[in-house]
Amino acid sequence: MALDNKIPKGDISTKWTDYKAHINLVNPANKRNIDVIVVGTGLAGGSAAATLAELGYNVKAFCFQDSPRRAHSIAAQGGINAAKNYQGDGDSTFRLFYDTIKGGDYRAREANVHRLAEVSANIIDQCVAQGVPLAREYGGLLDNRSFGGTLVSRTFYAKGQTGQQLLLGAYSAMNRQIGRGKIKMYNRHEMLDLVIVNGKARGIIARNLVTGEIERHSAHAVVLGTGGYGNVFFLSTNAMGSNVTAAWKAHKKGAYFANPCYTQIHPTCIPVSGDHQSKLTLMSESLRNDGRIWVPKKLEDAQAIREGRLKPTQLAEEDRDYYLERRYPSFGNLVPRDVASRAAKERCDAGFGVNKTGEAVYLDFASAIQRYGKEQARIKHLDENDADLVYKLGKEVVENKYGNLFQMYEKIVDENPYETPMMIYPAVHYTMGGLWVDYNLMTTIEGCYCIGEASFSDHGANRLGASALMQGLADGYFVLPYTIGDYISKEIRTGKIPTNTPEFDEAENKVKEQINFFMNNNGKYSVDHFHKKLGKVMWNKVGMARNAQGLSEAMEEIKAIREEFWKEVKVPGTPNGFNQELEKAFRVADYLELGELFAKDALHRNESCGGHFREEYQTEEGEAQRDDENFAYVAAWEYTGNPREAVLHKEDLVFENIKLVQRSYK
Ligand SMILES: Cc1cc2nc3c(=O)[nH]c(=O)nc-3n(C[C@H](O)[C@H](O)[C@H](O)COP(=O)(O)OP(=O)(O)OC[C@H]3O[C@@H](n4cnc5c(N)ncnc54)[C@H](O)[C@@H]3O)c2cc1C
Secondary structure, three states, rough: OOOOOOOOOOOOOOHHHHHHHOOOOOOOHHOOEEEEEEEEEOOHHHHHHHHHHHOOOOEEEEOOOOOOHHHHHHHHHOOOOOOOOOOOOOOHHHHHHHHHHHHHOOOOOOHHHHHHOOOHHHHHHHHHHHHHHOOOOOOOOOOOOOOOOOOOOEEEOOOOOOHHHHHHHHHHHHHHHHOOHHHHHHOOOEEEEEEEEEOOOEEEEEEOOOOEEEEEEEOEEEEEOOOHHHEEEEEOOOOOOOOOOHHHHHOOOOOEOOOOOOOEEEEEEEOOOOOOOOOOOEOHHHHHHOOOOEEEOHHHHHHHOOOOOOOOOHHOOOHOOHHHHHHOOOOOHOOHHHHHHHHHHHHHHHHHHHOOOOOOOEOHHHHHHHHHHHHHHOOOOOOOOOHHHHHHHHHHHHHHHHHHHHHHHHHHHHOOOOOEEEEEEEEEEEEEEEHHHHHOOOOOOOOOOEEEHHHHOOOOOOOOOOHHHHHHHHHHHHHHHHHHHHHHOOOOOOOOOOOOHHHHHHHHHHHHHHHHHHHHOOOOOOHHHHHHHHHHHHHHHHHOOOOOOHHHHHHHHHHHHHHHHHHHHHOOOOOOOOHHHHHHHHHHHHHHHHHHHHHHHHHHOOOOOOOOEHHHHHOOOOEOOOOHHHOOOEEEEEEHHHHHHHHEEEEOOOOOOOOOOOOOOO
């Protein structure tokens, strides 16, 4: 199938407005007869479900948690971008558009990104109207902070709990519709297959995770807002339950999977502490506003620190290498995540790492405490040469800004980050790849939409901080509710979609067969055993730096793990009730297929761009070396029976409004 991105014609700045004004609408009386399934009730799915119900559609919403409030979106710490220019520091819709395209290393679609920048301001108004307590300055105006890859402050935040507060907003909007009977909420339900009838998405098969019952649900359209797949690496900052299953099932039914290898490795995470871990913890990027990143300048100092003979606070200023400030003077510690992560890896690989395993760098707030302390002393007409006072006042400012993050760090690492610098190291955090969607957010399956992190998104090869929440809420509140109407306008005569059809029979039987297999296989190893094995291959050979040999080996190794999984997996418990091992078995089975496609995608992309770093393609200074002539396209993979044989379709990326140049943050 040829890819048609359906980008409307016209000037970039008026395209979306013109398009909205001309697409087909559904009359309110007809909306009452239309059912829409929304799988996922994180920020993307939750905002979509609430808005579609508000418009009058009958929405069935699904999530695997016990409440939409517990979607992974709740973990988002740092903030959400919007081009409001409240700071008067030169921000604009164009600048947000430009930063996002450049931040994504010129691998995103211009039309979608411009639309995202346009609606970003509406999101803040919407959330404030819902009562989301975004941070305010002393005078009562909404506050902003800076995030990586930009030279303006456009990030709105709610301390270190932005996702939680935004999710409460979306959840209350949903609840209103649940109360009106316009949303039927299916908590603790997991979609295990998509049902296609005559080429159109017409429903899903879901397992009730409490009773084990397999259910059929039909609708005129299906929306997937099922989040990212970073857990293919086993260790990531994602919630334990985040998975690829819904998207992967849609992929196997005809939805192309785009850019699976574009993964974001976040530079500021708490380093891995050992083999027993199942989760990594993010230290929000907002910390890079004030924290300075460094390692010792001399190898012998790094070694002494690792061996506990020297404390970081004992190292003189001139013996520290603030390597981001040195290499990227104009962006300094606020370079994009891919650049910061690689720079940390480079220093650690060169032997300058500061924890026992040599895989950590410092994030230090000592200068910020001094700077803020002196400022406060001046404001209060106190003695700015009183070191204790300055420390106390500065610490208070830092605590007000980042207190809960500091507390989290101290609880996990058992060190006081006000007194000794935090240790951080890059970790898997976000997946820019996902189901390919056109301008309407429709996948290559008619009537099947994908939004939020599950889609291949607007972030190209690297997502700038605070842009995922923006995209999820843009999709759910402001984009999908328009574009889906255009499709549904052709469905008003369809009538209710029956579930007693061969297509539903077939999909349900397949799910039941798989459950029977898992429950009866009686192999030697747990699901986690295979997931960990997969994660090791992914991190070592498909991780932060990749090369052709490692990727080819990874494809073989993943295939072998998959084959062993199907022979040796053991799933205890019963299918007729709560069984988290069974849930995991479905998810890991899909990861074992995705992992191979992921490596295949990384192997075929003979260039480095954003989060995709191929060791063979780098500049003399170790920066990513893009190949625009041959790779300025979205790689959309079609499933043809197994991940190895997936067929590549290319969507050429056209840059008409932003010049395609090698990215620099110097
Ligand atoms: C620690 C952390 C901090 C972050 N901080 C920020 C930040 O400050 N700013 C920012 O912009 N971004 C941040 N991000 C990224 C951002 O949080 C996510 O990209 C975003 O929240 C994803 O939202 P979503 O709605 O697409 O998916 P999710 O919130 O992951 O929701 C997925 C939903 O799908 C459901 N689901 C999944 N599969 C199925 C299935 N098969 N059947 C039924 N239901 C299913 C789940 O139950 C859930 O409701 C952060 C990410 C992490 C990990």
